[in-house]
Amino acid sequence: MVDAAHPAPLQAPLRDAAPPVVKTAFSWAWLGVTPFFLFALLFLILPTLYLVVGAFMDTEGNFTLDNIVNLFQPTILRAYWISIQISAASAILGALFGFFIAFAVTIGGLPPWIRSTVMTFSGVASNFAGIPLAFAFLATLGRTGLVTALLIYLFDFNIYGSGFNLLSFWGLTLTYLYFQIPLMVLILAPALDGLKKEWREASEILGASSWQYWRYVALPVLWPAICGTTLLLFANAFGAVATAYALTGSSLNIVTILLFAQIRGDVLHDQHLGYALALGMILITGITNGTYIWLRARSERWLR
Template sequence: MAGARARRRAALGLAPFAVYILLFLALPTLLAVWSGFFERDGSFTLENIAALGDPVILRTFGTSLWLSALTAVVGAILGALVCYALVGVRSDGPLRSVVDAISGVLAQFGGVMLAFAFVATIGIQGFVTVVLRDQLGFNIYENGVWLYEAPGLILPYIYFQVPLMVIVFLPALQALKPQWAEANATLGGTTAGFWWRIGIPVLAPSFLGSLLLLFANAFSSYATAAALTSQGQSIVPLQIRAALTSETVLGRENLAGALALGMILVMAVVMSLYALVQRRAARWQR
């Protein structure tokens, strides 16, 4: 009976989280599927799904995929280097506390605030832009206003991808047992040999899992892109917004559902791969 009461208390404690998942994950997913396959009157249709084959939509998905992949790879590499530099720092020291705090803040720093920071810094009349143009004669916008297009999202995305990588990958580096390095040295191994034969193989699943998480984070980002590229729909989240709020082309709400369904499928594949590599990485972190 005591075990049954404990299970009921645990279930009661998880109830708020379950309600949150139901309202903000399961229900929107069901609505996206329903609006993708059904018209307003409830009749079944494949027209919305067929619209995903439109060249404009395919190009939008392609832009979202390469932008997410590029920023995930760059963010993962830079973040992993930062984590490697922190391995020799005391976990309870001031430097580690500062880096942890900054990473936690910057990983969530996005939207209008981040867009404004980049506009004020490297926008057309940003501080750095003006200094480079007036003092050094170098115009970073000589070949076009790239900041307000898809390429301009690369730097803002990397800005929050790197601290996120620090948060999720640092525990994996800390899980490397000192005994492994000692055994390698005892057997005459070198530092390079340790990383090639032990460190990299052990950390590879965690690194790939973190890379997939960064990809999912970039692929689903909306607010920063909406603030910077308000005049275009270069990525899928902005296409969904355009389908829902367009004042020139009406009746496209169901296309938004089809686009959301496409995003859900991509995210499902990514998170399934993430779960697989995390299960493998967990074996080395016990």
């Protein structure tokens, strides 16, 4: 079984690099990394490939594009579209607010203890997602939540009377920001640290205003990092299931909830359409992450 599943690309570099190193040490090294590749193949690559291949097959196993074509029906398109909107809104807002907070704690001149507190808290909050996060926002902005009640008590203002609903587009976006902003802070703070003091001094000596410094020096340098991280946040929100599921049940038709229902009970009445649904998600997160990695490589050129 080991031989059959052994990934083919592994053997090619072996021949190239064999001569300079002692042969026995080499085989030990290959043996040492074999479990990793075997694991990745079994629990990451093959399961994904199975769905990707299944998306292009009909129930008899023949090649077909019908599943892909069937994705373009109103229910499914709407699910993708709402997912994309929520992910984009929470990514862009998260990046914006995250940038200001990261700026404040790194080069904003706040006391050092604030920086370490914010960074630790960001580590916690970026991992505080899923179902408990949904509970927290229900207790805050739900119909009987503290903030909802306080607003009625203090200002006689009922946010639910004015059309707000936690179980909606903006409610979910606001909730997602709780892990999106900290993630932005965590990734962007080191980039802001990379801005060299000399750049600012040089631009000031040349008579640049603060605005000109940011517009023509700092932002162009930071831009790939900011855009890249925004894409990462997008993918992060796009794949999220638990928060939305616990918050809205199945009332908000986003694509992860649809896929969840499909896996549970074949709501689309077509197994292979489910594979196509998964393929669409992989494509979207794959493209955004690929662009992120490319942009990060670009930003590292300047921020060493």
